[in-house]
Amino acid sequence: MTIEGAEPGTVRPGGRTARVRAAVLRAAGDALAEQGFAHLDLADVARRADVGKTTVYRRWGTVTGLVADLLLDMAEQSLPRTRTGSLLGDLRANARLVQRTLTDPRQGPLFKAVIAAATCDERTAGALRRFYRTRIEEWAPCVREAVERGEVPEGTDPHEVIRAVSAPLYYRLLASNDPVDEATADRAAEAAAIAARAGAYVN
Structure with missing residues (x-):
């Protein structure tokens, strides 16, 4: 059974199918982290996951279909937002979550x-755009709550x-190669909070 319009691999399964999906996505993440996208191969992923090649090809079809499902899973598994009662506290929690993710030996x-x-x-x-849209939507309410608090x-x-x-943290990861540490995360949160209070992000 398929859902009309669903991308390969994006239908949420249960039982054995869920276990197969979890194993394949874990293997795909490992392969990506080790070798990069250019060397990602469905047969290798199937071998790593101890799953039949036919299953992987039938379910995901292409490397890009597999990566799309991996990003969907990452968005779903990401930790829920933190509520601290202040904008700066919330933004600092967000920045530190991003920082921990980007410096994780596998996730980075x-x-x-x-x-x-x-x-x-x-x-x-x-x-990737859907992934970030999901994460931004998860954290956007902390700003709306800050508006309500004045x-x-x-x-x-x-x-x-x-x-x-998050932008300064990704810049360090992808462009400058400077350390992405907690102090950097805290500065990014403080800068965003100061700018927001000053009205820099008013439409």
């Missing part, structure tokens, strides 16, 4: 590989504030 290289793939593959780029002006764009928190 995996993100680098997926972002690199997205620059030359539109399907991967679309999946911490930031009416009309502040929640999405722009959340983007401003």
Whole structure:
């Protein structure tokens, strides 16, 4: 049974199918982190997951279909947002979550590989956009709550504030290769909070 319009691998399964999906996605993440997108191979992923090649090819079809499902799973498994009662506290929690993800021995290289793939593959780029849209939507309410508390002006764009928190961290990961540490995460959160209070993100 298939769902009309669903991408390969994106229908949420149960039972044995769920276990197969989990094993394959874990193997795909490991392979991406180790070898990058250019060397990702469905047969190798099947071998790593101890799953039949036919199952992987039938379910995901292509490498990009597998990466799209991996990003969907990562968005679903990501930790829920933290509520601290202040905008700065919430943004600092967000920044530290991003920082921990980007410096994780597995997740950091995996993100680098997926972002690199997205620059030359539109399907991967679309999946990456959906991933970040999901994460931004998860954290946007902390800005709306700050508006309600009077911490930031009416009309502040929640999405722009959340983007401003993580952008410096991704720049360090992908461009400057400077350390992505907690102090950097805290500075990014503080800068975004100060700018938001000053009305920099009012539409």
